Amino acid sequence: MINLKEILITLPIDKQKELITFLENKNKRKDAKNTQLVKLLLVDNYSSKEISEKIYGKQNKAALHALRKRLFQSLIDFTANTSMKEENSLDIQLIKYIISARNFLKKGQIKIGYQILYKAKIIANEHQLFTILNEIYHTKIQYAYTNEKIDIDKIIIEFKENQQQLIIEDNLNIAYSKIRKALTVYQQQKTITDIKQLINNTLIEQNITNLNLLSFKSLYQIIQIISISSSQKFDYYNIESFIIDTYQIIRNHKSKDKQLYFHIEILYLIANILFRNKKFNNSLEYLEFMHFYMKESNQKYFKDFTAKHDLLVALNQNYSEKQGKAIFLLEPYINKKNIDIVAQLDIYLSLIVFYYQNKSLEKAQKLIATFYHTDKWYIEKLGIIWTIKKNLIEILLQIDLGNVDLVDSRLKSFKRNYFKHLKEINQENVITYLKLIEIYYKNPKIVTTEEFSNKVEASFNFIDKEKEDIFMMSFFAWLKAKMTKQDIYLVTLDLINNK
Structure with missing residues (x-):
């Protein structure tokens, strides 16, 4: 039942x-x-x-x-x-066109039927809606015998060309599945994978050798899959070149102007990757492009992307020694109505970090108190990585606020709920980090000793500054600030700029 x-x-x-x-x-x-x-x-x-x-x-x-x-x-x-x-209103409208055209053709009103099909074909071609085009060509061929002016051979050629596009789209769907499967294994195993090579090999297996033949939406989906997979392992460095190379195809794509929503999404993903790789000026350049396209078509998608755009601008500002501007940009979003809950929570978490780095602990505490849902709820809405970051930030904040009981319970809960997952995605550094935080929390004086410094040095598998994720560096900056008795924000900037 x-x-x-x-x-x-x-x-x-x-x-x-x-x-x-x-x-x-x-x-x-x-x-x-x-x-x-x-x-x-x-x-x-x-x-x-x-x-x-x-x-x-x-x-x-x-x-x-x-x-x-x-x-x-x-x-x-x-x-x-x-x-x-x-659903996509355009798809629904074209389906109505096809049904209406078939109705007229059945009743012998051939001229009207083909006029409607012609209009539907023009729109479907512009937006690369191959499945709908298949139905249009099928109908035109079916009733071609009713009109001697119809060039059936031409329609058949167009029909077969469209079928080839459909095959490419189906092959790409298979490639998506294989890529996601491979990336799942990559996330679980302690191995280094050349993501660009993985994508290329999988596409070649499915006879997709020319990305220029893909639809705009398909190119967006490739970028999105790679971006999502990288976020699970905090690995943005290895995908940057592939993403930007793919965008060069998109910039000259014939349906670029007809796929505005996906174009804006792509620009956001690229800007985010560049930010995570600490290329702030480059990230802001792409955010300017994003803002330009947000205003296109009478600002059709402006409201949909404003919060995401502003958050990423603020993040770039915060790590470019413009923290005041970053806070000023995001504070109006506190308790703002009619905003996507996921975007709002992302903004809240970033503001908490900005306040924390700015020594405004009471503001940070007040904002984090609004996170009253269970971890299960946050995982469903924003994912496990976001929820892990939220918990880590709260633990650090409660330590500095001196809330002993809350720190103890949060530490136990974090170990119970997330250590297993962190091991599965090869993120033992986070586990090591939390253990060092616990040592400091239980004995604050030890953090300035040479013994603790040596322990920290031996505990982490440090990678190049260019490859290390900016948020991971921000967490480490908190610990280093305790070790050196320096300002946490200044230490963060020094680490990122490798001073």
Whole structure:
């Protein structure tokens, strides 16, 4: 039996309300019990017997089973309608064109049918919608016999060319799966992988030898996959050249102007990679390009990207000795309404770090107190790496605030929840770091001794400054500041600039 409760609780609260309204509007009878069943499933973990008693006043398995089946079908209708509204409006519009054209062609209104198909083809070509183009060509060929002016041979050539594009897209989908599988192994094993070579080899296996033939969206997806995989291992250095080389293709892509959303996303990903590699000026240059395209098409996507853009600008400013500007840019986002929750939490966490580095511990404490959800919730929303950073920052903050009980509980919780994952992704440095933090926390005086300094030197597998992730360096700066009794922000800047 399908678990209806599991389906319902995955819906956001506003969607749950919309579902109840949808059911009420759909019900033809006033005594329909589907809304009552929804509310019971959402309120508590009632058993089937308890639900039957509340709805029917007695045990009625057959009626409850039938009610569940009807509710499941209504859920399918509701989610389909909702998805149709949220789907790419262009795709939906073109599907309507095709259905309408076929209707006219069936009724013998050939000229009108082909005019509609022609219009749909122009739009689909511009946006490289190969699946929809396949349906358009299929329909044109099917009814070509009805119009002697139609050049069927030309349509067949175009149809076969489009089929080749579809094959390339399918092969790329296979490549995605293989690349992600390989990257999962890479994340779990203590080996060094040439990511660029991995991508190239996989694409060649799938006969994708010319990236210029890929759709704009496909190029974006390649960049996105590489970026996501690198974030899991804090490894941005090895992917920078591949990402920028790929963007050179994108800059001259024929559908660049028709894929504005993906273009902005790509610019953001590149700017983020450059920031993580401590190339602040280069990152800001790409952020300027990003801001330019955000204003294109009557600022169609401006609001969608403003928070992400401002956060990355602020991060670059903070590590370029412009911390005041960084804080000033992000503070208006505190308690701001109508902002994506993920973007807001990213901003909050960065602001906490800025406040911390600025010795504004009370402001940092006040902001971190707004993180009242469970770690499981944060992992689902922002991922495990983000949640690990949040916990580490909170541990350091509570140490400096002198909250002994909180530090002890946070340390135990961190070890229990994250040590295993950190070992799996070859990040023993984080484990080592936390152990050193615990030594300092329990005996602060030892941190300035030569013995502790030697222990730190022997504990870490340091890599080149250019390759080390900026956030990892920021965490180490906290420890070094304690060892040298210096200002944490100045130590951070010195480490990054290798002074």
